[in-house]
Amino acid sequence: MKPFTALVDRLAVTPQPTHQIALIRTYLQQTPDPDRGYALAALTGGLTLRAVRPAQLRAMMAQRADPVLLDMSLDYVGDLAETVALLWPPSQTNSPPPSLSEIVQTLSDTPKPEIEAVVASWLDACEPAARYVLLRLLTGGVRTGLPTRRIKAGIAALSDGASLADVEDVWHALSPPYAALLDWIDGRGPRPDTRGIPTFTPLMHGTAIASPTPDPAPMIAEYLWTGARVLWVQDQGRVRLFSSDGDDLSAAFPDLTAPLAQDAVLDGQLMVQRDGKPGTAEDLQRRLRRKTVNAALLREIPAAVRFFDMLEHKDQDMRDFALSERRAKLESFADEHGLLLSPLLPTDACAALHENLDAVAGAEGIILKRPDRPYRAGTHADDWLKWPRSALRFQAVLLYIQRAGGGANAALTEFTLGAVIDDAEDGSTLVPIGKVSPAGMTAEDLATIQAYARENTIERFGPVRSIRAGLVIDIACDGIESSARRKSGLRLKAPKAVQLAPDTAWQDANTLKSLLKLIR
Amino acid sequence: MTPRLRALENHPDQWLQVRPKGLYCVPGDFYIDPHGKVDRAVITHGHADHARAGHGHVLTSPETAAIMRVRYGKNCAGAFQELVPGTGIDHFGVRVQLVPAGHVLGSCQIVLDYAGWRVVASGDYKRASDPTSANFEVVACDVFITEATFGLPVFVHEHAPDEIAKLIGSLDTFPERSHLMSAYSLGKAQRLIAELRAAGYDAPIYLHSAHERLCRLYQDWGVNLGVLHRAEHASQDDLRGSIILAPPSSSREGWADTLTDPLPCAASGWMRVRKRAQQSGAELPLVISDHADWPDLQRTIMDTGAEEIWVTHGREDALVYFCETQGLRGRALALIGREGEGE
Numbered sequence: 107m108k109p110f111t112a113l114v115d116r117l118a119v120t121p122q123p124t125h126q127i128a129l130i131r132t133y134l135q136q137t138p139d140p141d142r143g144y145a146l147a148a149l150t151g152g153l154t155l156r157a158v159r160p161a162q163l164r165a166m167m168a169q170r171a172d173p174v175l176l177d178m179s180l181d182y183v184g185d186l187a188e189t190v191a192l193l194w195p196p197s198q199t200n201s202p203p204p205s206l207s208e209i210v211q212t213l214s215d216t217p218k219p220e221i222e223a224v225v226a227s228w229l230d231a232c233e234p235a236a237r238y239v240l241l242r243l244l245t246g247g248v249r250t251g252l253p254t255r256r257i258k259a260g261i262a263a264l265s266d267g268a269s270l271a272d273v274e275d276v277w278h279a280l281s282p283p284y285a286a287l288l289d290w291i292d293g294r295g296p297r298p299d300t301r302g303i304p305t306f307t308p309l310m311h312g313t314a315i316a317s318p319t320p321d322p323a324p325m326i327a328e329y330l331w332t333g334a335r336v337l338w339v340q341d342q343g344r345v346r347l348f349s350s351d352g353d354d355l356s357a358a359f360p361d362l363t364a365p366l367a368q369d370a371v372l373d374g375q376l377m378v379q380r381d382g383k384p385g386t387a388e389d390l391q392r393r394l395r396r397k398t399v400n401a402a403l404l405r406e407i408p409a410a411v412r413f414f415d416m417l418e419h420k421d422q423d424m425r426d427f428a429l430s431e432r433r434a435k436l437e438s439f440a441d442e443h444g445l446l447l448s449p450l451l452p453t454d455a456c457a458a459l460h461e462n463l464d465a466v467a468g469a470e471g472i473i474l475k476r477p478d479r480p481y482r483a484g485t486h487a488d489d490w491l492k493w494p495r496s497a498l499r500f501q502a503v504l505l506y507i508q509r510a511g512g513g514a515n516a517a518l519t520e521f522t523l524g525a526v527i528d529d530a531e532d533g534s535t536l537v538p539i540g541k542v543s544p545a546g547m548t549a550e551d552l553a554t555i556q557a558y559a560r561e562n563t564i565e566r567f568g569p570v571r572s573i574r575a576g577l578v579i580d581i582a583c584d585g586i587e588s589s590a591r592r593k594s595g596l597r598l599k600a601p602k603a604v605q606l607a608p609d610t611a612w613q614d615a616n617t618l619k620s621l622l623k624l625i626r
Numbered sequence: 627m628t629p630r631l632r633a634l635e636n637h638p639d640q641w642l643q644v645r646p647k648g649l650y651c652v653p654g655d656f657y658i659d660p661h662g663k664v665d666r667a668v669i670t671h672g673h674a675d676h677a678r679a680g681h682g683h684v685l686t687s688p689e690t691a692a693i694m695r696v697r698y699g700k701n702c703a704g705a706f707q708e709l710v711p712g713t714g715i716d717h718f719g720v721r722v723q724l725v726p727a728g729h730v731l732g733s734c735q736i737v738l739d740y741a742g743w744r745v746v747a748s749g750d751y752k753r754a755s756d757p758t759s760a761n762f763e764v765v766a767c768d769v770f771i772t773e774a775t776f777g778l779p780v781f782v783h784e785h786a787p788d789e790i791a792k793l794i795g796s797l798d799t800f801p802e803r804s805h806l807m808s809a810y811s812l813g814k815a816q817r818l819i820a821e822l823r824a825a826g827y828d829a830p831i832y833l834h835s836a837h838e839r840l841c842r843l844y845q846d847w848g849v850n851l852g853v854l855h856r857a858e859h860a861s862q863d864d865l866r867g868s869i870i871l872a873p874p875s876s877s878r879e880g881w882a883d884t885l886t887d888p889l890p891c892a893a894s895g896w897m898r899v900r901k902r903a904q905q906s907g908a909e910l911p912l913v914i915s916d917h918a919d920w921p922d923l924q925r926t927i928m929d930t931g932a933e934e935i936w937v938t939h940g941r942e943d944a945l946v947y948f949c950e951t952q953g954l955r956g957r958a959l960a961l962i963g964r965e966g967e968g969e
Contacts, residue, residue: 112792118900120909125800125889132799171779172951178944179780183899192780192898196921234782234898569907 107203109137110145111236117250123259126252130260134288143283144206146261148243150254151353152282154397157213157221157244160186166226170195187245190229191238197230204228207283209243255351265291271308271483272297274352279303304339304346306354307417307425308483309373312473312490318456323476326429327451327459330471330492331412333377334390338362338411339418340369347376349394358396361404362411366443371418372436373481374411375448377468384468386587387597413440414448417481430477456493463495470584471495497582498624501607501615503536504577507559508570518544518552519569521603523581525594525618534613536575539621540598547579551606575612580604586624596621632742638769638934642738642745644959649747649771651738654720656685658736658747668722670749671733672697672812679703687711687724689732689847693812696839711760727751728762729916730813731844737765746930747771752915753922754786757820758813758849762926770932771959774940775917776895783895783919789912790821793869793891796910801867805910806888808874811837813916815871816844818893819851821914822869832857832865834872862886895919924948 113133120126130149134142147153158166167176167190176193183189204212209228216224225244229237242248258273265273268291279300280287289295335350345363347355356363362376378385378393389407393399416436417425424432433450440447451459456472463469471494479489506522521544524536544552555577562574583601595618607615641652648660656666659676669677669686672693677686679698684691688708695702709715711734714723719741724734729750736747744767751773753762776783797805809815815837822831830853833841838856845851857870865885874892892908895915903911918926923945927935934955937945942958949956 112795116796116910119904119911125909128799174947175779175944178947179778182778183780184901188900189780192782233784235784238900567905569905 107205107209107232107236107240109133110141110148110206111233111239113145114149114239114242114248114250115235117252123256126256127260127263130257131263134261134264139285139288140283141206143285143288144210146257146284147282148206148248149250149252149257151247153210153243154247155209155213155244156246158225158241160245162222163187163190163241163245166190166222167193187241188238191241192234194229194234194237199227199230201227201231203232203236204240209240210282253351254353258352261287261291266293274306274308276300276305277352278305278346278348278354302342302344304341304344306337306339306348306352307371308352309335309337309350310415310481310483310490311485312475312492313485313487314492314494316493318474318491318493323478325453325474325491326433326477327453327456327472327474328414328448329451329466329469330473330494331375331377331448332384332387332468332470333375334394336374336376336411337417338370338372338374338413340365340371342369355394358393358399359409360399361409368420368439368443369418370416370420370439372411372413372445373415373417374413376409376411378407378409380407386589387599388587388589388591410446412446412448415481425481427480428478429475429481432481433477460493460495469495495584497602498585499580499582499604500621500624501578501610502539502581503575503612503615504555504573504579505536505538505575506570506572507555518555520544521579523579523598523601524575525621526613526615528613528617528619536612537594537618539592539594539596539618540601542579542581542601542603544603547603547605554606554608578607578610578612578615580607586621588622588625594618594621596625636741636743638740638743638745641740642769649959651720651740653740654718654722654738656717659749667703668736669694670727670736670747671729673730673750673810676749683707685709685715685722687732687734690734691732692843692847693732693840696843697812725763725765726760728753728756728759731759731816731847731849733759735763735765737767743768745769745771746932748773748926750775750917751926752918753926754783756786756817756916757824758816758844764926764929766931768932769934769936770927770930771936771938772923772927772945773917774923774937774942774945776915776919777923777937777941777943777945779920779944781895781898781920783898783915784913786817786821786914787825789893789914790818790825790827792912793822793910794825794827796889796891797867797869800889803867803887803889804865804885805869805891806885807869807871807891807893808908809837809871809893811840811873814893814914816841816849816851817916818871818914819854820849823850823852827869828852829868830855830864832860832868832870834858834870836873837871927954928952 116129117126171193179193180189212224228240232240239248259270262268262270262273276298280298286298290297337348339346343365345365347359347362349355378390380389385407393407393409416432419435460472474491476489502523504521505524507518508520509518520541522541523539525539527535527537558577559573564572564574581601582604584599587597589597643650647657647662647664649658656668657664658668659670660667663680665682667681667684669684669690672690677694679702682704684703685707691706691708709724711724711726714721721739723737725737727733727735727749729752738745746765746767748771751762809818819831832855834857841851841854890908891910892906893912893914895917897903897911897913935949936957936959938959946956946958
């Protein structure tokens with residue numbers, strides 16, 4: 107438990123991906139099997155133990171702590187698992203903290219009524235930090251916020267020969283504690299056999315452009331659809347649906363994983379609906395976040411995939427074929443099996459169609475593709491060009507700034523924006539509407555913001571400070587959606603900070619009302 | 627406690643009072659750790675919120691006197707009277723003794739005996755062992771005045787050598803990155819260095835200029851800190867993969883800016899709570915503190931055998947509540963001007 111605790115603790119405070127990968131690599135190097143395999147499962151969401159419910163945990167704690175001190179502590183910490191981890195009384199036990207494999211094994215061998223006593227004995231044997239990670243594991247999983255892809259990059263970093271793509275390729279053919287994978291990575295075993303098991307293949311991505319330059323090479327065009335990129339894989343009749351990061355989404359999308367008559371690997375865009383209209387980003391997240399799904403949610407937010415590429419057909423790898431050939435195959439395949447396609451657009455009408463994107467539900471831009479190119483993972487200049495909807499422009503007030511933690515000269519890392527509420531009873535006030543990265547602003551503008559913030563900080567919350575209203579920033583975003591979860595009632599799609607608007611008084615920045623009108 | 631002859635009208639709350647400048651001993655006509663200038667001050671330890679410049683007469687340990695002279699200059703007090711810990715003096719009928727508090731070099735509890743009552747003002751203290759500071763000694767008393775910086779059950783500090791092992795392990799994982807440890811210049815910095823040395827780390831350790839004088843003072847008092855260099859005079863090659871100690875405010879300074887990809891570290895009792903650790907921006911938060919954690923606060927209160935506990939700066943409510951559950955009189959002393967340097 108101790109090495110895993112150290113890893114989880116460290117990942118939580120390490121922002122940079124390369125450093126996160128180094129931590130994972132070191133852990134894998136120093137930890138024996140099968141513990142490190144279970145650790146990988148825990149970090150990628152593949153280990154759901156759910157041994158205790160929060161209410162049960164609270165009751166266990168209440169038997170061991172003074173109720174007044176428990177309440178004061180909960181108030182201060184704000185998290186039950188962490189409070190219990192810190193408050194659990196130290197015990198005289200001589201038993202060592204359980205290893206991850208011992209935890210997995212014991213939970214599967216122990217009858218339910220006895221689990222509480224087992225958990226208590228584990229908590230007795232652990233230090234506070236390990237108790238916290240243990241409790242996270244037992245109440246639904248450790249959440250590090252790392253994409254699973256980064257964990258896999260950590261595995262690849264351990265190996266001499268295997269790349270991230272290799273790890274992704276075999277990952278879904280294997281299950282915890284990933285003995286075959288780690289044997290292969292360590293050079294002690296063969297590459298795991300993935301035949302008959304649907305596995306992930308890294309996707310090809312487009313390069314964003316502001317507007318297409320007249321290109322002598324012929325292009326084909328499609329709409330860019332709002333939603334989430336997915337890879338639909340059927341191998342020997344078994345179907346899995348993967349996110350673009352290689353996460354297995356199958357369990358949450360039973361409506362999309364019925365097998366077809368023939369095996370194939372298809373690339374497409376997952377879209378959701380609500381009341382017959384394209385769903386919002388929040389609707390999409392509600393489906394994506396689920397581990398499993400119930401009938402009510404399937405009815406409320408149905409999902410579909412618009413396919414646009416074919417990577418494999420009946421055991422034949424088609425990635426080296428030209429797009430035009432893949433497309434032709436995909437069209438006949440879709441026709442045969444009744445699949446939804448992303449239709450091709452007349453290339454010469456693209457400009458007009460781009461002007462008129464609002465008329466097409468769910469379209470957020472146009473993508474241009476070279477028909478003579480193979481399917482290659484990653485972005486490749488000129489092969490696929492993404493031409494997103496022209497940005498919405500508006501002006502927002504700077505409310506909070508965040509600086510990079512600890513390190514060099516405290517670079518700005520994030521801004522929180524506000525919109526004006528001009529009909530508030532006590533004069534103009536502001537409401538937070540979203541966050542943007544300062545990337546894209548000039549060094550001069552950033553220096554102005556730093557100088558202003560030094561003089562006008564209201565409060566500090568760690569690396570975040572609230573600053574007096576006064577600076578207005580030009581913002582560009584892909585769109586504005588309604589959001590019931592937010593105080594402002596709206597969500598900005600991919601907002602970017604463009605520049606400071608020094609001539610605008612903050613009271614003259616966009617009002618919340620004016621932004622709500624832009625929802626489409 | 628052995629029963630002594632004493633009268634209730636001489637109870638300590640009659641002769642030890644909270645005044646605007648701090649805790650005042652009426653018969654002795656002196657303050658303990660006053661935050662404003664006074665004629666007579668008894669000082670527990672050298673942190674700025676306890677030891678201030680400008681008093682007429684200061685009674686303190688020789689180490690604390692030396693620290694104050696280094697920090698504030700030779701003439702920072704009208705006169706110093708140095709009292710070796712373990713010894714005492716009689717002053718206007720009040721017996722004043724100093725006893726080690728284990729907080730930083732020279733830190734002492736102040737033991738006051740007057741009219742049959744004994745009061746111990748702990749200043750800041752810890753019970754954990756620390757190679758740079760004499761161990762806390764329990765003194766039986768009637769009234770114990772305790773700090774409460776970490777006066778909540780969630781604050782349980784780690785064993786310092788275990789935390790130091792994390793720092794050394796991190797140097798193995800990130801051999802290219804300077805580990806930039808933010809630490810206050812009195813106590814925390816020297817303790818971290820001494821713990822690193824005790825763990826067998828013998829490479830040079832680099833210091834921000836603010837740490838230099840006090841590190842030298844610790845060395846003069848016989849604390850082994852090994853080889854120390856000024857960070858601003860070191861080359862990029864020297865600093866790669868090294869440990870650098872700097873005060874918390876210095877990460878915005880120019881020289882820290884030139885480090886390639888430094889790894890910010892912090893060591894404090896606050897790092898126990900994950901939200902606090904994340905807010906600190908440290909990528910390696912270590913739970914090492916110069917203050918007693920909750921179990922040690924409780925233990926110390928019980929060890930003194932005091933029937934009455936006065937709680938100063940920190941989270942008084944939980945500790946006062948604890949005293950009540952133990953049948954002791956707990957009372958929060960509203961002392962101002964305590965910001966808790968060193969954490």
